[in-house]
Amino acid sequence: MKTSSYSGFYKLSTEKRLDEVGEFSNLTDEEKNLLRDPASVNEEIADHMVENVIGRFTLPLGVGINFVINGKDYVVPMVTEEPSVIAATSNAAKMARENNGFFASYTGSIMISQIQITNLTNPSYAAIVIQEHRDEIIRRCNEQDPVLVKFGGGVEDVETRIIDTLAGKMLIVHLKVNTLDAMGANAVNTMAEYIAPYLEEITEGTVYLRILSNLAMHRLARSRVIIKKDILGEKAVDSILQAYAFAEADPFRAATHNKGIMNGIVPVVLATGNDTRAIESGAHAYASITGRYLPLTTWEKNANGDLVGTIEIPMAVGLVGGATKVHPQAKVAVKMLGVEKASDLAMIIASVGLAQNLAALKALATEGIQRGHMSLHARNLATTVGAKGELLDKIVSKMIKEKKVRMEYAQELFNQYSK
Numbered sequence: 001m002k003t004s005s006y007s008g009f010y011k012l013s014t015e016k017r018l019d020e021v022g023e024f025s026n027l028t029d030e031e032k033n034l035l036r037d038p039a040s041v042n043e044e045i046a047d048h049m050v051e052n053v054i055g056r057f058t059l060p061l062g063v064g065i066n067f068v069i070n071g072k073d074y075v076v077p078m079v080t081e082e083p084s085v086i087a088a089t090s091n092a093a094k095m096a097r098e099n100n101g102f103f104a105s106y107t108g109s110i111m112i113s114q115i116q117i118t119n120l121t122n123p124s125y126a127a128i129v130i131q132e133h134r135d136e137i138i139r140r141c142n143e144q145d146p147v148l149v150k151f152g153g154g155v156e157d158v159e160t161r162i163i164d165t166l167a168g169k170m171l172i173v174h175l176k177v178n179t180l181d182a183m184g185a186n187a188v189n190t191m192a193e194y195i196a197p198y199l200e201e202i203t204e205g206t207v208y209l210r211i212l213s214n215l216a217m218h219r220l221a222r223s224r225v226i227i228k229k230d231i232l233g234e235k236a237v238d239s240i241l242q243a244y245a246f247a248e249a250d251p252f253r254a255a256t257h258n259k260g261i262m263n264g265i266v267p268v269v270l271a272t273g274n275d276t277r278a279i280e281s282g283a284h285a286y287a288s289i290t291g292r293y294l295p296l297t298t299w300e301k302n303a304n305g306d307l308v309g310t311i312e313i314p315m316a317v318g319l320v321g322g323a324t325k326v327h328p329q330a331k332v333a334v335k336m337l338g339v340e341k342a343s344d345l346a347m348i349i350a351s352v353g354l355a356q357n358l359a360a361l362k363a364l365a366t367e368g369i370q371r372g373h374m375s376l377h378a379r380n381l382a383t384t385v386g387a388k389g390e391l392l393d394k395i396v397s398k399m400i401k402e403k404k405v406r407m408e409y410a411q412e413l414f415n416q417y418s419k
């Protein structure tokens, strides 16, 4: 496999797929074994990762293929329990690569650490006092993480906000911290806890919370794509614009639209050992930052009639820290992507989200989601009732043909055909 483009990849055996990806990503035999082996996260690793461990839980690792991002081919590791997500991603990436794929950018790894100051008689006055001490606050915080500072990171700015709350006015201090290639929670939380007594001293207020914000609005990943109208058909372009207009106007639809985007994003976040909850909460908070819950993507038509899509999403993912360096399969997933900077990972993930949204909207706005999704779901059901090989294919075809993709029917067919 020399490029990430591979027609019929999904028809290969699991072993052959692994060989092809291994060749593309220069995986060693040992790394391939780690991916094959559901017990790669052994008891000892598991017991060190979280608490009260009693076992391990395995999910499938697949690959989104056909991706070209900023001119480079990628095979994207994805861990998910949901059928048709990886197919959809590869499908959209295939359409996108016809026109040079995705173009992505990143605003930098700036995280916000919040310090909540209460019991202030004069919050506006206290805010000015904080700004007067800005340089000293930065100096003291940066002393807490010399490694981060050595690599060019650390606190870059201090901001203050006065908010009205149920408990009265509060002064909220934001440390804006460049966490470079780390997600950064530990670094920024340490800084916030360390600096809090000093802020109490200079403002004479009382500090309660000292914690990062998952609304990482200074750590945005962006991606854009143009799909030629010949690939989609003019009617499908217009239908997708109708679907987008619906999501833009209606939060009930926008929630599902954004769920489809997260269908692509979360599997890559998980595969690379990053924090899925951090990304989910950041995405949905950012979707409502204007006061209205909106889609995280935009879709328009250009002068040629081609479909033009964009995504902008907070993307606090790292390559050091968290589970990324502990989980053996996550380490191989990162190697598969060949990324060395958190920025590259963030841009890939945003592009996968955009691709996923494109595939879902195309299906929804044209033939409906059920044909593609349900045919893959049917395989899931047939496997669950114990079907394998030719019997599995027979049950799947029958369920799809009769549009009866249900567990009881899969069981009924299994019993009938196995007699």
Ligand SMILES: CC(C)(COP(=O)([O-])OP(=O)([O-])OC[C@H]1O[C@@H](n2cnc3c(N)ncnc32)[C@H](O)[C@@H]1OP(=O)([O-])[O-])[C@@H](O)C(=O)NCCC(=O)NCCSC(=O)C[C@@](C)(O)CC(=O)[O-]
Residues within 6 Å of the ligand: 006, 007, 008, 009, 010, 066, 082, 083, 084, 085, 086, 087, 088, 089, 090, 091, 092, 094, 256, 257, 258, 259, 260, 261, 263, 356, 359, 360, 361, 363, 364, 369, 371, 372, 373, 376
């Ligand atoms: C499912 C497809 C891809 C079928 O699509 P199709 O038109 O039957 O596909 P095709 O046979 O023309 O194949 C096109 C390409 O898709 C890929 N592909 C095709 N089949 C497979 C497969 N079995 N395994 C892996 N990859 C597959 C593969 O790359 C293939 O290229 P080829 O290799 O043939 O050159 C299409 O219908 C699709 O993209 N559907 C969208 C499905 C989707 O979004 N699923 C997510 C779950 S639904 C949901 O939760 C979100 C939602 C929908 O509610 C969000 C929203 O509302 O916005």
Ligand SMILES: NC(=O)C1=CN([C@@H]2O[C@H](COP(=O)(O)OP(=O)(O)OC[C@H]3O[C@@H](n4cnc5c(N)ncnc54)[C@H](OP(=O)(O)O)[C@@H]3O)[C@@H](O)[C@H]2O)C=CC1
Residues within 6 Å of the ligand: 145, 146, 147, 148, 151, 153, 179, 180, 181, 182, 183, 184, 185, 186, 187, 188, 189, 212, 214, 275, 278, 318, 320, 321, 322, 323
């Ligand atoms: N609300 C939330 O989202 C919260 C999330 N978490 C969890 O925090 C974890 C992530 O923590 P995180 O702080 O990223 O990880 P770590 O603290 O493990 O790693 C970050 C540290 O690695 C060192 N480092 C070495 N090289 C680099 C580099 N190139 N770029 C940046 N840092 C470098 C830095 O200094 P040094 O060596 O001095 O440490 C840095 O502070 C996740 O597991 C997440 O689930 C925790 C609390 C809250």
